[in-house]
Amino acid sequence: MATLLLTGLGRMLGGPLGGAVGAIVGQTFDQAVLFKPKGRQGPRLGDLSVQTSSYGSPIPRLFGTMRVAGTVIWATDLIEDRHKSGGGKGRPSVTSYSYSASFAVLLSARPIRRVGRIWADGKLLRGAAGDFKTETGYRLHLGGEDQPVDPLIAAAEGMAMTPAQRGGAYAVFEGFQLGAYGNRIPSLTFEVEADAGPVGVGAVIGALTGGAVGGEVPAAFGGFAASGDSVRAVIDSIADAVPLSISDDGTALTLAGAAPGAVIGAGERRAAAGGADDEQDSRAAAGSLPAEVTVSYYEPARDYQAGLQRARRPGPGRGALAIALPAALDAGAAKALAEARIARDAAGRLRRRVALGWRRMAIRPGDRIGFAGEGGRWRVAGWTLERMALALDLVRETSAPMLAPPAAEPGRGNAAPDLVHGPTVVHLLDLPPIEDVAPSEPRLFVAAAGPEPGWRRAALLLSTDDGGRWQPIGATAAPAVIGVAETVLPAGSTTLFDAQNAVTVVLLNDAVALAGADDPALIGGANLALIGEELIQFGAAEPLGGGRWRITRLLRGRRGTEWAIGGHAADERFVLIEAEALARFTPPASAVGGTIRVMASGVGDGAGAAEAWVEAAGCGMRPPAPIALAAMPLGDGGFALRWTRRSRDGWLWRDGGDVPVGEPEEAYRVSFTRADGSVRAAAAAVPTLVYPPADVAGDAAHGAQVTITVVQQGGLAASRPATLVLSIG
Incomplete structure (x- = not known):
């Protein structure tokens, strides 16, 4: 500031020479007073790793692509939802609770282009494809000067009390489900793209200074987060890793280039100095330099986790110099910065003081100069003007050419898997008892999955x-x-292994595998599956590729589903019955006998929720149909009807004895359907019934055949019928 004022004043009073003198005096005042170095508070890596919401937290200005935590600037209270299930038949009901919240997170103090992945407590919340792994609404405000207020915040706070945050980019989450995060707002980090591609250091400094500092620096970052208590602090943090030199020509500040701006001839030095003895070189002790330089940074190859690269120099030294650079770099570039700092410090051991004539007053601190007949370059660290002679304090700079980045290992990160959730496929099942204890109330099951490997769960509606x-x-x-x-x-036999038939199934997710089972495992209930309406078990599964499997060595009509053996078709459902993969619920008793529907909505379904339905027959409450129904002729013209009962209890035959009835009492309804369609019924309390000659003769009067059905009366529902067609004519 003083440089610019005194330069203009000097020109007014003393012409060009006066302007030069004014520039020198003003520059000295600026360096000693206005821009005297202070304890800096620049950006550190820790500033970007923890999501905060405290007043006064710095909001970084982002460049390139970075991963940042941001600051929560608005949030609602937690919203509690409760769901009651169970109850009835002497069982207590269970009330479960879920929580959600809406909140906004400020990401950058300058506009951005987009947000890519989002992490919650270190796990992916939003994948590279833009899919969310947890149910939430989401809006992104890019930070333009014309962006409107967010409608959700305005609805909660009022339009007059809602800032539009123009110039600042922020994300809004609406109805964020908190169950997977301990019912709290998780710590979120965002992959933010502020500018396309790598960003030059000169461009960063120019943007931070509002164009007051121009010029180019031969270095670039994949991303940079500028925060701290001043622009100078940010520039100083960059200068720790990247050599910067800012020159002042009296009208503007310029990033000095790498090439020497002026070359001093040997004659100039002798004439101005009055002799070689006036030129002084000095060299600092090698032990005064750091023996090691470490550069900590953000590693894009490891999802922007913090990385560290180091470089060492031979010989004595005084500990290590740690540089924390809030920039995204690859490992090789970070190691190159560490090695360049070692070389720069080694070259900087050599200092020189040289005197020049006043005609070289245009040289400014920060400029780089060279000497004729001498290789290398020098940076002007300071100068004084006395008796029309200019004395320069110079620091030697390394002149080694910029080589390709050295080989460096970024380390192995613990990257969160990015699996797309995808749509939901759901089946609603009305199954017979699949456990050893028969249910005492209606029970339906939901089996759901998705074709994508990232599918996990979906909310259910009934x-x-x-x-x-x-x-x-x-x-x-x-x-x-x-x-x-x-x-x-x-169709196949229910009494022996079905070794003749096979079926090919195509699994929804081709990453899933089936496995065979030996006979003891099958007897224990392994590999139970539903095909259409028939429950089977399979002993062998052969992969055919592309998610296709050929299953053989079958046990048919399991759990009383032999009635469905002959009704199969192509493209019917296949569901492996596993307890941990079935959601169970109890529908109202009044719904049994009608249509029940479920809707499954996962984070990958959007508005197209999956739906399934079933005509609820209460299969779990029905005893299995009697089997082995037979009619034995009696000598008097009648028949003895016999059948074998089964039970909902104890599908595994453990002790060789008869299984319990599994109902409050044993009771059967026997129906006789005559050839003309008329029906008469009888009751039995044991699995036998005498069909007397008089009834036979009466039924024969209506036709030569009678269809006999036996149904077991359960405490909650009746079984399917066992049927026998008997010739009586």
């Missing part, structure tokens, strides 16, 4: 009025193994 109203019932379980049957499964 409708018992065919989609008229929906209510939340929690979330899906672990991803299920689901797919479709590519081929039709033929």
